[in-house]
Amino acid sequence: MSKQYWLMKSEPDVYPWDQLVEDGxxxxxxxxxxxxxxxxxxxxxxxxALFYHSNIxxxxxxxxxxxxxxxxxxxxxxxxxxxxxxVEPVRPLDHPVTLATIKAxxxxxDMDLIRQSRLSVGRVRPAEWTHILRLSENAAR
DNA sequence: GCCAACGTTGGC
DNA sequence: GCCAACGTTGGC
Numbered sequence: 001m002s003k004q005y006w007l008m009k010s011e012p013d014v015y016p017w018d019q020l021v022e023d024g025x026x027x028x029x030x031x032x033x034x035x036x037x038x039x040x041x042x043x044x045x046x047x048x049a050l051f052y053h054s055n056i057x058x059x060x061x062x063x064x065x066x067x068x069x070x071x072x073x074x075x076x077x078x079x080x081x082x083x084x085x086x087v088e089p090v091r092p093l094d095h096p097v098t099l100a101t102i103k104a105x106x107x108x109x110d111m112d113l114i115r116q117s118r119l120s121v122g123r124v125r126p127a128e129w130t131h132i133l134r135l136s137e138n139a140a141r
Numbered sequence: 142g143c144c145a146a147c148g149t150t151g152g153c
Numbered sequence: 154g155c156c157a158a159c160g161t162t163g164g165c
Contacts, residue, residue, distance in 0.1 A: 055150085099152080118151065118158065
């Protein structure tokens with residue numbers, strides 16, 4: 001299967017991008033939503049994901065790569081359906097791409113991030129991915 | 142199986 | 154602090 005793209009939210013006062021960079025790798029635990037879980041179960045090693053800071057910042061700050069497919073969330077109860085994936089940082093974005101920027105861009109109006117604002121793990125279409133990366137290169141905001 | 146009540150997420 | 158969106162729970 002060809003590479004897929006994702007967006008994963010974390011509140012920066014709980015687990016910020018810099019922490020993932022410092023750790024070198026991490027598991028995406030604590031997801032308790034079935035749609036988000038299904039997205040994580042669809043991830044393949046080598047898929048790439050935007051790291052999004054929710055609540056504080058409200059911006060995409062970096063790119064990470066999936067290094068291990070879904071396995072049971074060690075922070076969940078035994079026998080629960082919840083899973084994690086393992087990720088590692090690839091690189092920070094040249095400039096963060098804010099939610100306001102994404103909302104203002106017609107090409108990005110159909111993103112999971114916009115259409116289902118509470119979803120913590122969403123799909124990003126290839127065209128959306130390249131567009132956001134282009135925005136992060138250009139934006140001298 | 143329906144739906145009201147309630148809880149959580151996350152933007153504003 | 155408020156509220157919209159959405160998920161879950163529990164009574165019937």
